[in-house]
Amino acid sequence: MTARVIDGTAVARRVREDVGRGVAQLVAAGGRAPGLATVLVGDDPASEVYVRNKRRLCVAAGMQDLHRHLPGDVDQASAAALVDELAADPQVSGILLQLPTPRHLDSDALIARIPAEKDVDGLTTANAGLLAQGRPGLRPCTPAGVMALLDEYDVPLAGAEAVVVGRSVLVGKPMAQLLLARHATVTVCHSRTRDLPEVCRRADVLVVAAGIRGLVGRDAVKAGATVIDVGIHRGDDGLVGDVESDAVAEVAGALTPVPGGVGPMTIAMLLANTLTAARVQQGLAD
Amino acid sequence: MTARVIDGTAVARRVREDVGRGVAQLVAAGGRAPGLATVLVGDDPASEVYVRNKRRLCVAAGMQDLHRHLPGDVDQASAAALVDELAADPQVSGILLQLPTPRHLDSDALIARIPAEKDVDGLTTANAGLLAQGRPGLRPCTPAGVMALLDEYDVPLAGAEAVVVGRSVLVGKPMAQLLLARHATVTVCHSRTRDLPEVCRRADVLVVAAGIRGLVGRDAVKAGATVIDVGIHRGDDGLVGDVESDAVAEVAGALTPVPGGVGPMTIAMLLANTLTAARVQQGLAD
Numbered sequence: 068m069t070a071r072v073i074d075g076t077a078v079a080r081r082v083r084e085d086v087g088r089g090v091a092q093l094v095a096a097g098g099r100a101p102g103l104a105t106v107l108v109g110d111d112p113a114s115e116v117y118v119r120n121k122r123r124l125c126v127a128a129g130m131q132d133l134h135r136h137l138p139g140d141v142d143q144a145s146a147a148a149l150v151d152e153l154a155a156d157p158q159v160s161g162i163l164l165q166l167p168t169p170r171h172l173d174s175d176a177l178i179a180r181i182p183a184e185k186d187v188d189g190l191t192t193a194n195a196g197l198l199a200q201g202r203p204g205l206r207p208c209t210p211a212g213v214m215a216l217l218d219e220y221d222v223p224l225a226g227a228e229a230v231v232v233g234r235s236v237l238v239g240k241p242m243a244q245l246l247l248a249r250h251a252t253v254t255v256c257h258s259r260t261r262d263l264p265e266v267c268r269r270a271d272v273l274v275v276a277a278g279i280r281g282l283v284g285r286d287a288v289k290a291g292a293t294v295i296d297v298g299i300h301r302g303d304d305g306l307v308g309d310v311e312s313d314a315v316a317e318v319a320g321a322l323t324p325v326p327g328g329v330g331p332m333t334i335a336m337l338l339a340n341t342l343t344a345a346r347v348q349q350g351l352a353d
Numbered sequence: 354m355t356a357r358v359i360d361g362t363a364v365a366r367r368v369r370e371d372v373g374r375g376v377a378q379l380v381a382a383g384g385r386a387p388g389l390a391t392v393l394v395g396d397d398p399a400s401e402v403y404v405r406n407k408r409r410l411c412v413a414a415g416m417q418d419l420h421r422h423l424p425g426d427v428d429q430a431s432a433a434a435l436v437d438e439l440a441a442d443p444q445v446s447g448i449l450l451q452l453p454t455p456r457h458l459d460s461d462a463l464i465a466r467i468p469a470e471k472d473v474d475g476l477t478t479a480n481a482g483l484l485a486q487g488r489p490g491l492r493p494c495t496p497a498g499v500m501a502l503l504d505e506y507d508v509p510l511a512g513a514e515a516v517v518v519g520r521s522v523l524v525g526k527p528m529a530q531l532l533l534a535r536h537a538t539v540t541v542c543h544s545r546t547r548d549l550p551e552v553c554r555r556a557d558v559l560v561v562a563a564g565i566r567g568l569v570g571r572d573a574v575k576a577g578a579t580v581i582d583v584g585i586h587r588g589d590d591g592l593v594g595d596v597e598s599d600a601v602a603e604v605a606g607a608l609t610p611v612p613g614g615v616g617p618m619t620i621a622m623l624l625a626n627t628l629t630a631a632r633v634q635q636g637l638a639d
Contacts, residue, residue, distance in 0.1 A: 196482025199530075200522050226547045234533060236486045243541075244485075247520055250545040252552060255529075259536040261512045266538060 070294070070319035071220075078219045079212075079331035083128055086338045090129040093342070093351060101160040101345030102131035103187065103338075104153045108146065108168045109139030118165050121334055128338050133159055139169050146172055150180040160345035161187030163337065184347060187340040189241070198244050205340050210242040212332025213274055213295050214249070220321060222272060222293045225250035230270035232256045232263070232283065232309070238276040238297055246272070263287065275309040284311045291320035297329050356580070356605035357506075364505045365498075365617035369414055372624045376415035379628070379637060387446040387631030388417035389473065389624075390439045394432065394454045395425030404451050407620055414624050419445055425455050432458055436466040446631035447473030449623065470633060473626040475527070484530050491626050496528040498618025499560060499581050500535070506607060508558060508579045511536035516556035518542045518549070518569065518595070524562040524583055532558070549573065561595040570597045577606035583615050 094100055103125045107118045122132045135153070137146060146168075153159045162185045168174040178186075183193035189207035197204030217224065229251035233239035239255060247253045256266050257277075267273055267287035275283045276297035288294060298309025308325035316322050323329055346352045380386055389411045393404045408418045421439070423432060432454075439445045448471045454460040464472075469479035475493035483490030503510065515537035519525035525541060533539045542552050543563075553559055553573035561569045562583035574580060584595025594611035602608050609615055632638045 192482035192486055192488065193478065194482070195485040196478035196480070199481040199485040199526060200478055202478065226545045228547075240485060240530075240533075244526075247526075247541055247543075250543070252540065252542055252546045254538065254540040255533055256538050257533075257536070259512045260538040261514075 070316040070322040073216055073220055073293075073295070073321050073323045073328060075212075075216060075323055075328040075331045078216055079335040081219075082215060082332070082335035083124060083338055086335070086342050087128040089342045089346075093346060093349070094129070096351060098345070098349045098351050099158070100129060100131050101341045102133045102158045103161045103163065103341045104133040104135060104156075104159045106135050106137065106149065106153070106162065106164045108137045108141060108165070108172065111167075114165050114167075121163065121337060124334055124338060125341070128342075130160075130338070130341060131158065141172075143172055143176070146177055147180055150177055154180065154182050154185060157348075159185065160348060161185050161337075161341040163188050185344055187337055187344055189340065190237070195236070195241070198241055201248060205344060206245065206336075207237060207241045208333045208336040208340065209238050209276075209297060209329060210245050211336040211340075212329055213242060213297070214245050215332060215336065216295065216323065216329070217272065217293070220293070222321070224272065227251045227271040228254070228269050229272040229274070230254045230256060230267050231274045231276065232267065233276035233278065233297070235276065235278075242274055242276065246274075277309050279309055280307060281311045282309045283315065285314040285318055288315050288318050290318050292318075293321045294319045294323070295329060296323050296325050299325055299330060356602040356608040359502055359506055359579075359581070359607050359609045359614060361498075361502060361609055361614040361617045364502055365621040367505075368501060368618070368621035369410060369624055372621070372628050373414040375628045375632075379632060379635070380415070382637060384631070384635045384637050385444070386415060386417050387627045388419045388444045389627045390419040390421060390442075390445045390448045392421050392423065392435065392439070392448065392450045394423045394427060394451070394458065397453075400451050400453075407449065407623060410620055410624060411627070414628075416446075416624070416627060417444065427458075429458055429462070432463055433466055436463055440466065440468050440471060443634075445471065446634060447471050447623075447627040449474050471630055473623055473630055475626065476523070481522070481527070484527055487534060491630060492531065492622075493523060493527045494619045494622040494626065495524050495562075495583060495615060496531050497622040497626075498615055499528060499583070500531050501622065502581065502609065502615070502618060503558065503579070506579070508607070510558065513537045513557040514540070514555050515558040515560070516540045516542060516553050517560045517562065518553065519562035519564065519583070521562065521564075528560055528562065532560075563595050565595055566593060567597045568595045569601065571600040571604055574601050574604050576604050578604075579607045580605045580609070581615060582609050582611050585611055585616060 189205045194204045229246040234257045264287035274295045280300040296308035296310040475491045480490045515532040520543045550573035560581045566586040582594035582596040592612045
């Protein structure tokens with residue numbers, strides 16, 4: 068058996084097209100085009116690539132690119148002042164602070180200044196609380212993207228055993244909350260889990276977000292399981308994930324590739340969040 | 354084998370004595386005695402009993418009882434105004450809105466007015482977010498009380514399999530977060546879980562907070578497991594929990610009784626939270 072490939076590139080394209088239609092409808096209804104303010108501090112080449120992609124896809128979806136660039140040696144007060152300016156600007160629907168920021172800055176303190184309704188990365192404590200309490204709010208993009216993939220491939224979640232490997236604030240923890248909200252029985256594993264393969268083998272849906280290359284092998288996957296690989300590592304032979312994909316593909320029912328799985332979904336959900344934020348701010352939410 | 358009885362009454366007394374000493378130290382250090390503002394709306398007899406107990410133990414710990422009583426037909430604006438008054442009052446360290454409020458009131462909207470630093474019940478979205486992100490904050494009293502019991506009885510948590518039955522915002526969800534923060538491998542079960550006994554049998558630590566009398570029987574408990582029963586129901590023969598205690602006591606390693614298990618811990622942790630809140634507000638935190 069070879070696992071079905073979950074094509075994140077194709078799903079992400081459809082999500083972005085949906086967002087583009089939503090933007091057009093918003094404008095046709097008399098609203099303003101959503102504006103995304105990406106904030107890049109310094110000149111890290113990888114961060115520049117990420118931000119450039121976000122800006123390009125933002126424009127392609129019909130949104131305003133309100134990018135701001137700060138010098139790498141900017142002080143905390145000036146960076147905070149920029150966030151405050153964007154928070155107050157009605158043209159700005161969403162604010163995304165590209166991480167990591169240079170070490171001398173307190174990025175948590177900067178994120179805390181982003182109003183919850185403009186927090187399109189879903190990283191603020193306010194949005195984490197809304198998610199934990201099951202209230203409406205902006206969800207972190209990567210876990211939201213995983214949910215969109217699962218839905219697109221009609222993966223049953225209610226009553227399913229879902230196992231999340233990793234407990235980061237950015238991915239693992241919100242992922243568990245989102246799966247729980249869809250009525251899965253959810254287990255969270257991590258570096259202190261005693262027998263990781265045994266726990267993972269219980270999973271009908273296995274989401275691996277540990278940041279450890281090749282952590283999950285064939286022995287950790289139940290036959291027919293849906294496996295989502297959030298990891299991304301640069302190897303000698305290109306990008307690879309947290310899952311030993313060749314071996315796991317022999318037992319899993321479906322598997323996301325790396326690249327082309329979860330990766331493209333993250334930006335797509337950022338755009339979806341920005342549209343949602345604009346609708347709410349303009350009083351035109353569904 | 355008969356399970357060791359986890360004596361919540363005794364542990365709660367020790368916690369309250371610790372709080373009493375902490376209050377005395379705070380006052381000796383030049384601080385103000387913490388003030389707890391319980392807010393009771395209407396005359397529900399059960400709520401009156403709960404509030405009376407909280408006030409009595411608050412005074413016994415050396416704190417100020419700043420109780421407020423509103424008539425059952427108070428309107429939303431007046432109730433909100435009282436919360437705002439307490440929020441602004443420096444004598445008030447903690448605000449506890451006794452739930453449920455009469456149906457015509459929006460209790461969520463009232464709770465949302467409680468400043469996070471006075472939210473000694475740990476119910477606000479802000480404190481839920483702090484817990485979800487692993488930041489310091491006031492934790493919900495019942496799950497915090499369960500953690501205190503587990504610690505008092507030296508139950509190993511790091512690497513242990515913990516199963517939480519129930520996913521309420523008040524107990525199940527924060528319970529899972531607290532166990533995860535202590536490095537347990539945590540599974541959350543609920544009404545949609547396919548085979549509840551099977552999942553529960555994995556648990557080294559089983560916390561049952563489903564609100565269903567006798568839900569967890571002997572077949573759902575691994576030999577030697579620690580079982581925490583958060584349920585409380587009035588039966589023909591007194592109070593009973595979510596766990597079939599006689600049968601489970603034969604297999605479990607340790608078990609909380611009902612009454613006298615988790616129940617007394619909830620008020621004890623409320624007092625502990627009020628002391629913590631007062632220390633933080635007065636700039637005298639550890």
